[in-house]
Amino acid sequence: MATSKTVKVECQCGCALLEYSKSGKGRLIKCYLANIRSDQVGLIDLPIGARPLCPDCGKRLGDIRMVHGKPALKLNQGAIKKIRL
Ligand SMILES: [Zn+2]
Secondary structure, eight states, X not given: OOOEEEEEEEETTSOEEEEEXXXXXXXXXXXXXXXXXXXXXXXXXXXXXXXXXXXXXXXXXXXXXXXXXXXXXXXXXXXXXXXXO
């Protein structure tokens, strides 16, 4: 049975970006838009190909693309500061 937990994603500058319901183990590489719980950047409504920026420091957070047939934010690992489990 699949389990999921909520992780918190912040920019390196400390800006809170989103909370995500993550299933499975391992590093957070992508966030399916449908599983984002708290969207503080306005990611959920972005189109495929968009490249969202941190509202505070302007760093690119990643890009929106189709992953396994679902829209997801592929994270720019260099911009993500911490993930709290
Ligand atoms: Zn930032």
